[in-house]
Amino acid sequence: MDDRKFSVLIAGGGSTYTPGIVLTLLDHMKDFPIRKLKFYDNDAPRQKRIADATRIILKERAPEVEFVASTDPEEAFTDVDFVMAQIRVGKYAMRDQDEKIPLAHGVVGQETTGPGGIAYGLRSISGVIELVDYMEKYSPNAWMLNYSNPAAIVAEATRRFRPKSRIINICDMPIDIMDRMAAIVGLKDRNDLVFRYYGLNHFGWWTDIRDKTGKDLMPEIKKYVAKNGYWVGGEFDKNTEASWESTFKKAADVYALDPTTLPNTYLKYYLYPKYVVEHANPHHTRTDEVREHREKFVFDECDRITKNGTARDLTFKSDEHSTYIVDLCRAIAYDTKQRMLAIIPNYGAIENIDPTATVEVPCLFGANGAERLAMGQADTFQRGLITEQNCVEKLAVDAWEQHSYTKLWQAFSLCKIVPDAEVAKEILDDMIIANKDYWPELK
Ligand code: NAD
Ligand code: G6P
Ligand code: MN
Numbered sequence: 001m002d003d004r005k006f007s008v009l010i011a012g013g014g015s016t017y018t019p020g021i022v023l024t025l026l027d028h029m030k031d032f033p034i035r036k037l038k039f040y041d042n043d044a045p046r047q048k049r050i051a052d053a054t055r056i057i058l059k060e061r062a063p064e065v066e067f068v069a070s071t072d073p074e075e076a077f078t079d080v081d082f083v084m085a086q087i088r089v090g091k092y093a094m095r096d097q098d099e100k101i102p103l104a105h106g107v108v109g110q111e112t113t114g115p116g117g118i119a120y121g122l123r124s125i126s127g128v129i130e131l132v133d134y135m136e137k138y139s140p141n142a143w144m145l146n147y148s149n150p151a152a153i154v155a156e157a158t159r160r161f162r163p164k165s166r167i168i169n170i171c172d173m174p175i176d177i178m179d180r181m182a183a184i185v186g187l188k189d190r191n192d193l194v195f196r197y198y199g200l201n202h203f204g205w206w207t208d209i210r211d212k213t214g215k216d217l218m219p220e221i222k223k224y225v226a227k228n229g230y231w232v233g234g235e236f237d238k239n240t241e242a243s244w245e246s247t248f249k250k251a252a253d254v255y256a257l258d259p260t261t262l263p264n265t266y267l268k269y270y271l272y273p274k275y276v277v278e279h280a281n282p283h284h285t286r287t288d289e290v291r292e293h294r295e296k297f298v299f300d301e302c303d304r305i306t307k308n309g310t311a312r313d314l315t316f317k318s319d320e321h322s323t324y325i326v327d328l329c330r331a332i333a334y335d336t337k338q339r340m341l342a343i344i345p346n347y348g349a350i351e352n353i354d355p356t357a358t359v360e361v362p363c364l365f366g367a368n369g370a371e372r373l374a375m376g377q378a379d380t381f382q383r384g385l386i387t388e389q390n391c392v393e394k395l396a397v398d399a400w401e402q403h404s405y406t407k408l409w410q411a412f413s414l415c416k417i418v419p420d421a422e423v424a425k426e427i428l429d430d431m432i433i434a435n436k437d438y439w440p441e442l443k
Contacts (some may be wrong), residue, residue, distance in 0.1 A: 005035035008334060009080040011131050012087035012148065013039025014046035015368040016290075016298045017321055022054050023314075024322035026061050032330040039069040041078035043091075047071070057311040069075045077138035082329045085146040085167075087412070089127040090438055092295065095120070097434040099285035105427050106420055108234035108276050109285060112150040112202055113269040114417040115427045118396045118408070120152030123438040125400050128154050132165045143332055143369065145170055145325050145368055155343045155358040156397045168370050169343040170268070170328065171201050171360065172321040173264060179320050180230045181209060183219050190320075193217070193383060194339075198350050198375040198382075201360050202266035203250035205258070205382060218262070225255050225262060232282075241293060243286055244372050246279070253415055258381055271387070273417040333363035339363070344369040349388075352377045388416060405442040 008025065010018055018039070018101070024117050025034055039056065041047035049068035058067050058161035070076045077083070088095070100115030101333035128148050135142050136294060144167040155169035164272035174197060187193065196208040209217045229251035231237065247265050254263040254271055258317045269276055299315075305311045324340075331338040346357045349372040351360065378386060396410035399405065405428075412424035432442065 001406045002334075004222050004333070005033045006036050006081040006329070007036035007038065007079055008329070009038040009040060009076060009083045009142075010038045011076070011083055011085040011117070011144075014041040014043050014050055015086045016294050017086055017147070018050050019053070019302065019316040020319050020322040022057060023316050024318040024326045025179050026057070027318055028330070029062060029324055030238065030430050032326060032333065033243075034065055034116075034136060035065045036068070036079070036325050038067075038080065041070070041087075043069060044071045049299055049302045049306070051184050053305040053311065056169070056305055056309065057314065060176050060311055061240060071334055073134040074138055077142075079274070080135070080139040080142045081333070083131065083139075083144040084140055084329075085128065085131050085144055085148050087124075087131070087148045089123040089148075090120070090435075092291055092437070094123065094438070095290075096285070096287040097364060097431070098133060099287055101430045101434060102427050103277065103280055103282040103285065104430075105423055107423065107427060108273045109282075110269055111277075111282065111286065112152070113204055113266060114273075114415055115227060115412050115424075115431065116179065117150045118153070118392070118411055118415070119431045119435055121150045121157075121393075121396050122400050122408075122440075124148055124150065124154050125397070126158040127163060128158065130165075132158065132162050136165060137169075142166065143329075145328050147172070149327065150201075151343050152203070152358060152393050153396050155201065157400070159345045159356070159358050160397060160401075166369060168328070169201070169358075170325065170339070171343060172324050172331060173202060173266065174341055174360075175320045175324045176202070176229055177265065181217070181221050182233050182237075183236050184224045185211075185220050188212065189295040196362065197262065197341060198359065198361050198378065200358070200386055200393070202264060203270070203386065204264045204360050205261035206263075207261055209262070221262060222255070222259065226252060228252065230265065250275075258379075260379070261382075270416045271388070279430060287348075290397065312350055328365055332367065332369065335367040337364040337366045339373070340365055342372075344372055347372070348374065350375050350378050352383055353386055354390060357386070358393070387417075399442070400440060403440045403443050408442060 098119050102115045103109035146169045151169045194210045197206045210274050225298040250268045254267045264271045343360045346359045347355050349361045356422040362373045392411050394416045395407050399408035413421040418424045
């Protein structure tokens with residue numbers, strides 16, 4: 001009988017996503033039992049607000065689970081089986097700059113896309129590598145599932161600088177979209193879909209979607225998406241914020257460019273940057289919305305639980321973000337070979353793309369981590385887009401490694417959403433000042 005129980009560490013314990021993960025872990029005590037839950041963050045007061053509420057939730061729902069929240073790497077990373085990483089180096093204050101600096105120059109300002117995403121990448125690399133090194137030092141047999149963004153640049157950096165480490169980079173966007181696809185065709189959830197998908201992170205396409213009997217669902221989904229994008233509406237979308245509504249709807253225009261595939265929502269920033277900038281408020285961007293909504297809700301709710309000393313009327317919920325990362329841990333723990341997406345070195349998964357690109361493709365998840373599945377050839381449109389964007393990501397990592405101003409200017413200039421090298425330089429120079437506490441000093 002397999003009576004193992006696992007120890008899980010959430011790195012970035014102060015993340016707005018932490019309570020959702022805690023609830024999902026509690027929902028899965030039967031099929032992924034945990035003996036210990038640990039939090040690690042480098043911002044003690046932020047983490048404490050979530051930890052204090054979590055302690056009460058655990059006391060009421062799973063008192064047998066040991067709970068530790070720490071800012072000490074040795075205490076946090078010792079005796080751990082799975083690390084769920086979700087740090088944001090520079091926090092929302094820097095995300096705000098990533099969005100507003102490009103917009104001030106008339107360019108898309110976005111968390112993981114364009115100059116904002118590259119700037120975030122140069123902050124994240126050392127933070128995530130530090131987590132990997134703590135894991136290898138204190139729990140060398142553990143696996144890290146990493147959500148910390150920008151996942152494409154982080155994954156390129158870990159591929160190069162920690163090639164043997166047990167980190168698997170992941171994203172919840174295709175997961176969210178697949179829950180929408182399932183709703184569109186009247187299936188219960190994403191696990192009812194069998195799919196083929198390829199691309200880079202936040203930059204990919206579905207090429208085939210079937211139900212478990214092999215029935216092709218692409219025609220029905222395409223017909224719906226051509227009209228509505230991925231917007232489902234009704235009960236499904238009752239908590240979806242306005243900016244996400246517009247992104248899901250815009251997928252109709254992204255789809256129109258290649259009706260042979262179904263696109264990731266993030267392609268809107270690359271294919272319709274003019275529209276995105278015209279519809280942005282340069283003084284009130286997504287960061288402001290997140291701080292006014294998700295961050296406020298999460299921390300207010302934690303404070304309320306702590307003040308009341310009970311979590312009986314808790315409103316936190318499991319969602320696609322938390323269920324995906326728990327599904328992945330369970331698949332590795334029990335060697336299930338479940339087919340799910342990961343962001344991993346290409347090495348042939350997309351035949352006509354650089355083998356050293358870091359791509360997002362379906363993998364079989366089991367005791368050896370993620371084993372990539374071959375997705376065949378990218379069509380010319382996709383190959384062109386992927387090759388350019390992957391070179392942007394590689395140049396960003398080159399710039400971080402070599403402390404090179406020129407490489408970073410090249411990354412900004414090559415990026416599809418930046419109109420010319422002069423604008424790229426203006427944005428870059430503003431970003432160097434804003435990121436002075438985080439970036440390597442560029443020469
Ligand atoms: P958040 O700012 O609420 O939480 C991030 C936490 O990380 C903060 O508590 C912060 O103190 C901590 N932190 C920052 N630098 C750290 C370091 N070097 N060491 C330890 N802790 C550190 O952010 P959030 O909105 O909850 O998002 C968390 C992360 O998850 C972000 O990187 C976000 O982009 C990412 N994310 C990724 C996906 C995906 O699809 N891959 C989905 C959702 C969120
Ligand atoms: C999706 C993406 C993440 C991204 C998040 C931003 O979930 O997959 O990579 O971090 O959206 O959401 P937010 O609500 O913070 O703007
Ligand atoms: Mn993502």
